[in-house]
Amino acid sequence: IIIPVYNAESYLARCIDSVLLQEHKDFEVIMVDDGSSDKSLAICKQYAEKDDRIQVISKPNGGPGSARNAGLKCVNGDYICFMDADDEVAPEWLINYSRELSIDDADILFQNYIIEYRDGKRQLNSIYPKGFSICTTINSPSIYTNCFKNNWVLQTATWSKCYKASIIKDHNVTFIESIKVYEDFMFYAHVLNVASMISFCKGAAYVYHYNSDSLSRSKESRERVYEACDVVFQDNIWHAKTEVVLSCLRLFLLSLPICRVYHQLSVSCKNILAKLLILHKVYLPGLRSVPYNFSVTLRSPMFVKLSLALQFALFKK
Numbered sequence: 001i002i003i004p005v006y007n008a009e010s011y012l013a014r015c016i017d018s019v020l021l022q023e024h025k026d027f028e029v030i031m032v033d034d035g036s037s038d039k040s041l042a043i044c045k046q047y048a049e050k051d052d053r054i055q056v057i058s059k060p061n062g063g064p065g066s067a068r069n070a071g072l073k074c075v076n077g078d079y080i081c082f083m084d085a086d087d088e089v090a091p092e093w094l095i096n097y098s099r100e101l102s103i104d105d106a107d108i109l110f111q112n113y114i115i116e117y118r119d120g121k122r123q124l125n126s127i128y129p130k131g132f133s134i135c136t137t138i139n140s141p142s143i144y145t146n147c148f149k150n151n152w153v154l155q156t157a158t159w160s161k162c163y164k165a166s167i168i169k170d171h172n173v174t175f176i177e178s179i180k181v182y183e184d185f186m187f188y189a190h191v192l193n194v195a196s197m198i199s200f201c202k203g204a205a206y207v208y209h210y211n212s213d214s215l216s217r218s219k220e221s222r223e224r225v226y227e228a229c230d231v232v233f234q235d236n237i238w239h240a241k242t243e244v245v246l247s248c249l250r251l252f253l254l255s256l257p258i259c260r261v262y263h264q265l266s267v268s269c270k271n272i273l274a275k276l277l278i279l280h281k282v283y284l285p286g287l288r289s290v291p292y293n294f295s296v297t298l299r300s301p302m303f304v305k306l307s308l309a310l311q312f313a314l315f316k317k
Helices: 012-020 040-050 064-072 093-101 141-148 152-156 165-170 183-194 219-223 225-234 243-268 272-279 284-298 301-316
Strands: 002-005 029-034 054-059 079-081 108-116 122-125 161-164 198-209
Touching: 002 012, 002 040, 002 064, 012 029, 012 040, 029 040, 029 064, 040 054, 054 064, 064 183, 079 093, 079 165, 093 108, 093 198, 108 152, 122 198, 141 152, 141 243, 152 183, 152 243, 161 165, 165 183, 183 243
Parallel strands: 002 029, 029 054, 108 198
Antiparallel strands: 079 161, 108 122, 108 161
């Protein structure tokens, strides 16, 4: 279990305590302090002194991708999970994975999750499509798209899945350290490209603490939509022959305008009818699907950039 830590002293104990309460006891925890300026490193070391399953790494600040890469170098186990330091897990989190992996030798195994909002309210994130059998492999493009078309978080988040360690090590898959957003998506896409079996397991034991002020929802993140697009096109993953990976990339491209265009529309539109259409995202399917699916077919970064620029200019006006 790799946990990058950066100035997390206020919720770090909650995170580690939840891991140590796992019903499945055979695990190692790699805490990577990414140059914290608070007491995070001291807290990590205190836990490591009490439990020899915890290993602590301290490094200069380099971002979440850099911290996770440092953790990957120290992995000894057969499977890898990630956590965010501000989240927690229920006692059955690892055993849900272990139970399914003993039956199904998956390379990537997903698990549903629970969202906890700032007011303490919890909500089960139900992502299984109608008629979909849990524990069924999702290796076909149609099933893959059906599972993830309305759930960007589940597909992208590092904490939503369990990876077979050998897949990552044998293919030297790492996080791209030069970017601060979407590095989790790029890592996942590379593992997906070399995976043979992708599955869901029963249960929802990861508790994701929703933070509206997080980096992924910041103005900085929205401004990096072009950077994210560039990374996808410049990276070798774009030339993958696997249809499942191409389905994954399509979903990624279709999600990009939301970051910038939707935000701009919702704050600037004066027409009441248009505002209702925007709020209910009526304009999105038709406007996005044609240029973006066409972009995937042509593998043209310039076409995507032009599409984004035109949409942004038109709707801003």
